[in-house]
Amino acid sequence: MSSSSLFNASLSPLNPNQHPIRRHPSPSLLRHRPVAVSCTSDGNTTTPIETSVKPPRRTENTIRDDARLHRSTAVNPFSARYVPFNAPPNSAEHYSLDEIVYRSRSGGLLDVEHDMDALKHFDGAYWRDLFDSRVGKSTWPYGSGVWSKKEWVLPEIDDDDIVSAFEGNSNLFWAERFGKQFLEMNDLWVKHCGISHTGSFKDLGMTVLVSQVNRLRKMNRPVVGVGCASTGDTSAALSAYCAAAGIPSIVFLPANKISMAQLVQPIANGAFVLSIDSDFDGCMKLIREVTSELPIYLANSLNSLRLEGQKTAAIEILQQFDWQAPEWVIVPGGNLGNIYAFYKGFKMCQELGLVDRIPRLVCAQAANANPLYLHYKSGWKDFKPMTASTTFASAIQIGDPVSIDRAVYALKQCDGIVEEATEEELMDAMAQADSTGMFICPHTGVALTALFKLRKQGVIAPTDRTVVVSTAHGLKFTQSKVDYHSKAIPDMACRFSNPPVEVKADFGAVMDVLKSYLGSQKLRS
Ligand SMILES: Cc1ncc(COP(=O)(O)O)c(C=O)c1O
Numbered sequence: 446m447s448s449s450s451l452f453n454a455s456l457s458p459l460n461p462n463q464h465p466i467r468r469h470p471s472p473s474l475l476r477h478r479p480v481a482v483s484c485t486s487d488g489n490t491t492t493p494i495e496t497s498v499k500p501p502r503r504t505e506n507t508i509r510d511d512a513r514l515h516r517s518t519a520v521n522p523f524s525a526r527y528v529p530f531n532a533p534p535n536s537a538e539h540y541s542l543d544e545i546v547y548r549s550r551s552g553g554l555l556d557v558e559h560d561m562d563a564l565k566h567f568d569g570a571y572w573r574d575l576f577d578s579r580v581g582k583s584t585w586p587y588g589s590g591v592w593s594k595k596e597w598v599l600p601e602i603d604d605d606d607i608v609s610a611f612e613g614n615s616n617l618f619w620a621e622r623f624g625k626q627f628l629e630m631n632d633l634w635v636k637h638c639g640i641s642h643t644g645s646f647k648d649l650g651m652t653v654l655v656s657q658v659n660r661l662r663k664m665n666r667p668v669v670g671v672g673c674a675s676t677g678d679t680s681a682a683l684s685a686y687c688a689a690a691g692i693p694s695i696v697f698l699p700a701n702k703i704s705m706a707q708l709v710q711p712i713a714n715g716a717f718v719l720s721i722d723s724d725f726d727g728c729m730k731l732i733r734e735v736t737s738e739l740p741i742y743l744a745n746s747l748n749s750l751r752l753e754g755q756k757t758a759a760i761e762i763l764q765q766f767d768w769q770a771p772e773w774v775i776v777p778g779g780n781l782g783n784i785y786a787f788y789k790g791f792k793m794c795q796e797l798g799l800v801d802r803i804p805r806l807v808c809a810q811a812a813n814a815n816p817l818y819l820h821y822k823s824g825w826k827d828f829k830p831m832t833a834s835t836t837f838a839s840a841i842q843i844g845d846p847v848s849i850d851r852a853v854y855a856l857k858q859c860d861g862i863v864e865e866a867t868e869e870e871l872m873d874a875m876a877q878a879d880s881t882g883m884f885i886c887p888h889t890g891v892a893l894t895a896l897f898k899l900r901k902q903g904v905i906a907p908t909d910r911t912v913v914v915s916t917a918h919g920l921k922f923t924q925s926k927v928d929y930h931s932k933a934i935p936d937m938a939c940r941f942s943n944p945p946v947e948v949k950a951d952f953g954a955v956m957d958v959l960k961s962y963l964g965s966q967k968l969r970s
């Protein structure tokens with residue numbers, strides 16, 4: 446079936462006895478659906494288009510006002526709640542998302558469980574079609590890559606309570622030259638989650654968490670501020686979204702362990718910044734203690750709301766490949782929420798009929814902070830937290846990841862793999878990627894190292910469609926690049942460094958240098 450006929454199929458009325466809700470989808474679902482398809486000269490239908498010209502927007506209205514005007518009066522059929530993570534089927538424990546709870550009764554992790562039966566009243570074609578129709582618009586809140594999947598994220602929140610920077614919809618970059626030159630691969634992609642509002646994938650989760658906090662505060666729930674421990678990216682996202690909503694944010698940062706660019710983000714956004722003489726794990730312990738004593742809402746990924754937003758990056762990857770699953774997705778791992786979020790996004794798409802299979806996941810760790818890797822190598826027998834050593838991939842310098850159980854579950858479910866990268870490997874991989882036109886962060890260098898290793902072992906084949914998740918913007922980590930290109934890193938060859946050539950302000954000297962450079966380029970080509 447062609448994609449256009451799939452599209453038509455999703456619009457045709459169904460036997461009402463089969464899908465009572467689908468026969469009457471809520472107007473809010475239908476509002477942003479394509480209304481027609483265009484025809485080619487041979488009469489085949491192609492892409493969806495709007496047929497009527499919309500009346501000009503009333504200039505006194507904001508996009509929030511517009512959303513309010515079009516608010517559906519139909520009963521929302523979708524809902525979600527907290528349940529213990531990986532609970533046995535007979536477990537009755539559950540909590541409303543409006544409760545302030547981070548752990549199950551037994552002290553385990555929580556998960557957000559959606560009413561899958563309600564979602565299943567609509568078939569895969571319906572959801573594909575709905576999500577596709579929202580991409581690239583400025584309609585509140587669906588213009589966001591996260592909120593374009595609102596029914597699968599926080600279905601019950603009022604559009605008015607949402608705090609969004611139109612995050613998501615990030616670039617899926619075809620790494621043509623990198624794949625060809627270094628890996629003999631022709632179908633290699635980099636999902637640039639770091640090209641976003643605060644420069645990392647954390648925006649995807651933070652829009653959800655801060656929106657829910659906004660709702661709780663409007664309900665007069667006791668939330669005076671929102672706090673996190675951070676290696677730099679969570680704090681940046683938290684402070685930006687809180688600042689946008691006028692909510693106080695408090696961030697615990699390990700002193701001298703995050704980049705200057707990351708440190709300045711919460712400072713500029715007006716957060717209350719504590720620089721603590723500890724590592725990330727120490728800060729995490731402290732924020733957990735503090736949030737159990739004070740009315741400060743916890744924003745780390747221990748809070749499963751965050752993962753609901755982060756899982757949309759997985760859905761987006763499938764969408765960008767026209768709802769075809771790639772063979773492999775490689776994700777750098779630290780506190781280990783994101784690897785589970787990816788799994789959850791892919792799995793929901795499979796369960797709801799948008800795709801027929803899910804990719805295998807690879808979690809990549811820095812060798813200096815590799816508790817998951819060691820656990821995997823032990824045959825998942827023995828998890829031991831560790832004290833993480835310094836790494837250029839500073840945002841994943843984490844030795845006691847809070848989401849260890851989620852990560853192990855995800856990797857087991859998808860026949861996943863864990864790899865590690867030494868400092869030299871990750872820095873070389875970053876420099877190689879940059880030399881082909883990217884500008885990636887060291888964590889993406891960790892993920893690329895995993896790819897190098899799995900290609901060499903023959904686990905990933907040259908034609909396997911592979912996505913490497915780039916988690917932060919390279920501009921947040923320029924000092925590591927400066928160190929590498931100046932060959933200023935002890936015991937590192939910096940094989941791909943490209944230091945500037947110092948030359949006198951003299952025409953002859955400049956010409957000499959240029960001729961020698963151009964000569965070496967000729968030899969290379
Ligand atoms: C840039 C970057 N990459 C990767 C990660 C790892 O994500 P997770 O903690 O969800 O494993 C983090 C944060 O931990 C990060 O900030």
Ligand SMILES: N[C@@H](CCOP(=O)(O)O)C(=O)O
Pocket residue numbers: 673674675676677678679680744745746747779780782840841
């Ligand atoms: N890299 C993270 C570490 C904390 O992870 P979280 O997802 O649990 O908030 C950061 O940037 O702080």
